[in-house]
Amino acid sequence: MAVSVPWRRDHAATAAGSGQVAPRAREDWRGRLFRRAVTGVVIALALVWLVPVAWTLDTSVKSENATIIIPATWNIPQFTFGSYSAVFSATALGRWYLNSAIVSVIATAATVITASMAGYALSRHRFRGKTLVYGCILAGIMIPPQALIIPLFRELQAVGAIDTYWAVILPQVPTPIAVFIFKKFFDGVPVELEQAARVDGASWWASYLRxxxxxxxxxxxxxSIFTFVWSWNNFLWPFLSATSTSMMTIPAGIGTVVSGVGIMNALQMASAVLASLPLVLVFLLGQRQIVEGVAGTGLK
Amino acid sequence: MTGAAASVGQPVAARDGRRRRLRRGDLSGMGFLAPFLVFYALFLIVPLIYEIVMSFFHTSLVLPGLGGFAGLGNYREVFGDARFWQAVWHTIWFTIVSTPPLVVLPLFFAIVVNRLSHGQWFFRLAFFLPYILPSAVISLIWVWLYEPGYGLVDGALSALGLGAPAWLSSPDVALYSIVIVTVWWTIGFNFVLYLAGLQDIPRDLYAAAALDGASQWQQTWRVTLPMLGRTTTLVAVLQVIASLKLFDQVYLMTAGGPNYSTRSAIEYIYDTGFTSQRIGYASAAAFVLFVIIAVVSFGWLLIVRQQEKGV
Structure with missing residues (x-):
């Protein structure tokens, strides 16, 4: 996925050597002031971006009564984790966690295995019709799955799979863009090692696997990280294909909490926090891969 | 053995062994492709064909089989259906309003943050964190933020002495409220794309510009922005394609209301298919939308190709 940029090498070399001190020295006080002001604006906006998250955390530890004070205040008169335990008794959140974990892990594993094998074949093998197959897979990137919900539902209904894990998981597996990413990656890996192995009698399968x-x-x-986050967050398909409460994934289940009745602001925010925890964890652990992944899909 | 080695990514030289080798390559190549292709066929190609077939029939959600043949009837109805085009228009209007801030704001943020020597992690956290949260959580949070009276947004506005509109319950305002949510939610993706684009601009260019006496401001206008042209196109087109698929946050926050003023094209398909149970007709509408999105995506490919040739 690394992009070959012809000037990268000299750029790295000169950046290490000269640095960018020279342009700064030229700046007059007005330029400096302007730059500081602009930076200040961006810092302020970044803080604004965090306000909804902070407000969610704040509300989740309020009592329900404290959430209906006008005007809204940040004070927490009675700091309480009551809503967090209430979420588990009022909703099937525990079960949704389990379902989401099962769905996302299996969907991610299946996507990575199938897409990596396909990308390998497209990169290494020579066979008739390869260009055609690759073209078809690339065209698949343009198919919006959201426009296929009706025939998909019908198809899985016909085999009696609606409201099972199969119905939720299987349609999430074919991800043409993942094949593309793997093919590009294998294209950039030198073939000599594999050639040597194949001379020694290793099969295609062995040289792929080892x-x-x-x-x-x-x-x-x-x-993996992308598929996992995408699968964990996917709303529309799980919402359609898992019809009973006990089969719902977190987004579909949380969707039912959105339209709940009565004053449940604190409870809703607690469920928002709980639903997001695994993702925040993935984000903090895999921040570099996520960022590189975004850049990779972009600069293809 | 040498034959097998030669077929690993190398042009084949020997002619006589060629056919057999190709056949072997055929088999193992297809073997590696098969698992993916099975999923691909079952869950993308078959549904696509099935959708096209259904769009020519009066298929019902609750009845087995395709139902009576409709010919082009469904398509005629779709093209004359004011509610469908209203939903398409909401989607397009949403795209028109949300794309400029989602292209320009992260560009600005990225240019400023890229100059900072430390603390970049904080901005990545602030701007990118919302992007990884599920739409259902985003909707929960913002319905509460927009809550009339008790919500933080109304609270902040009244503290400033300003009145607040009925964010989600006024037909004139609701779509814009959803645009605000979407900008907040998805800006991080574009921000990261821009940061990556900035990393690829050679420093020499700045050094050369500085030697020629260009100020920081001029460097930004004359070096940074032109060099980010390709990234900006990419961001804009990805943004348009994503916006055309608008559904989750609208469905969860307003259910397309008030008075259908926010209903998106995907939601119209969902409503006709799963609520009115007319899946033949909904398939025709879905296929029209599919064609619109495919045309836009294809246009994107052409633009990218063109740019790659240019550079």
Whole structure:
């Protein structure tokens, strides 16, 4: 996924050497003031961006009565974790966690395995019709899955799979963009190692499994994190295909909490926090891969 | 053995062994592709064909089989259906209003943050964190923020002595409220794309510009912005394609209301298919939308190709 930029090398070399001190020295006081002011604006906006998150945390530890004070205040008269335990008794959140974990882990594993194998074949094998197959897969990137919900539902209904894990998981597996990412990655890996192995009699499967796949760790990491986050967050399809409360994933389940009745502001915010926790964890642990992954999909 | 080695990514030289080798390559190549292609066929291609077929029939959600043949009837109805085009218009209007801030704001943020020597992690956290949260959580948070009277937004405005509109319950305002939420939610993705684009601008260019006496301001206008042209196109087109698929946050926050003023195209398909149970007709509407999105995506590919040739 690394983009080959012809000037990268000299750029790194000169950046290390000269640095960018020269342009700054030229700046007069007005320029400096302007730059500070602009930076200040961006810092302020970044803080504004965090306000909804802070307000969510704040509300989640209020008592329900404290949430209906006008005007809204940040004070927490009675700091309480009551809403967090209430979420588990009022909703099936525990079950939704389990469902989300099952769905996302299986969907991610299946996506990574199938897409990496396909990307490997498209990069390494020569066979008739390869260009055609690759073209078809690339065209699939343009298919919006949201426009296919009706035939998908009908198809899975016909085999009696609606409201099972199969119905929620399987349609999430084919991800053409992941094939593209893996193919690009394998294209950039030198084939000599595999050639040597194949001369020694290793099968295609062995050279893929022992050499190519282990080498593609960074692509695997990026695709896994992306697929996992996307699958964990996916709303529309799980919402349609899991009809009973006990089969819902977190987004679909939380969707039912949105339209709940009565004063449950604190409870809703507590459920928002709980639903987001695994993702925040993934984000903090895999921030670099996520950021590189975004850049990779972008600069293809 | 040498034959097998030669077929690993190398042009094949020997002619006589070629056919057999190709066949072997065919088999193992297709073997590696098969698992993906099975999923691809079952859950993208078959539904797509099925959708096209259904769009020519009076298929019902609650009845088995395709139902009576409709010919082009469904399509004629779709093209004359004011509610469908109203929903398409909401989607397009949403795209028109949300794309400029989602292209320009992160560009500005990225240019400023990229100059900072430390603390970049804080901005990545602030701007990117919302992006990884599920739409259902985003909707929960913002329905509460927009809550009339008790909500933080109304509280902040009244503290400033300003009145607040009925964010989600006024047909004139609701779509814009959803634009605000979407900007907040998805800006981080574009921000990171821009940061990556900025990393690829060679420092020499700045040094050269500084030697020629260009001020910081001129460097930004004459070096940074032109060099980010490709990234900006990419961000804009990805943004348009994503906006055309608008559904989650609208459905969860307003359910398309008040008075259908926020209903998006995908939601119209959902409503006709799953509430009115007319899936033949909904399939025709979905296919029209599918074609619109495919045309836009294809236009994107052409633009990217063009730019790659230019650079």
């Amino acid at each position: 050499i190519a796949f282990p080498l593609s760790r960074s692509a695997v990491a990026a695709v």
